[in-house]
Amino acid sequence: MPDSQRTATHVQTYVVDAETFSFETLEHENGQATVIRFGLDDPRYQAGDVLLVLSGTDIHFHGMIGKMGDGMAIASDTRGSLLPATVQ
Numbered sequence: 001m002p003d004s005q006r007t008a009t010h011v012q013t014y015v016v017d018a019e020t021f022s023f024e025t026l027e028h029e030n031g032q033a034t035v036i037r038f039g040l041d042d043p044r045y046q047a048g049d050v051l052l053v054l055s056g057t058d059i060h061f062h063g064m065i066g067k068m069g070d071g072m073a074i075a076s077d078t079r080g081s082l083l084p085a086t087v088q
Contacts, residue, residue: 014045014065018055018083026074028085036061036083040073051075053083 027035038051047068053061063077077083 011049012045013050013052014040014042015052015054018053018060021053023083023086025083025085027076029078031085032081033061033083033085034078034081035074035076037072037074039071040065040068041071045073047073051077058082 021038023033023036023038025033025035026037027033045065045068047065049065051061051063051065051073052059059080060082061075061077062080063075065073065075067074
């Protein structure tokens with residue numbers, strides 16, 4: 001059995017409120033942000049964890065954190081994002 005199948009991974013979910021969440025749109029589709037950059041300087045989280053942006057119980061963004069560094073992270077949700085694309 002390959003090592004990757006014998007090793008359990010632990011993925012965490014970083015949950016934020018859509019009302020107070022600040023982000024920059026890197027890619028968008030149909031007016032919705034699909035790839036975003038946001039501030040994340042918490043050592044508990046790492047690339048491979050999940051970003052979940054909620055408004056009440058509605059999911060506005062659900063995607064994997066793909067890159068982190070210098071207090072910033074990049075995440076993508078190419079299928080169901082409801083975050084409006086921002087213009088900087």
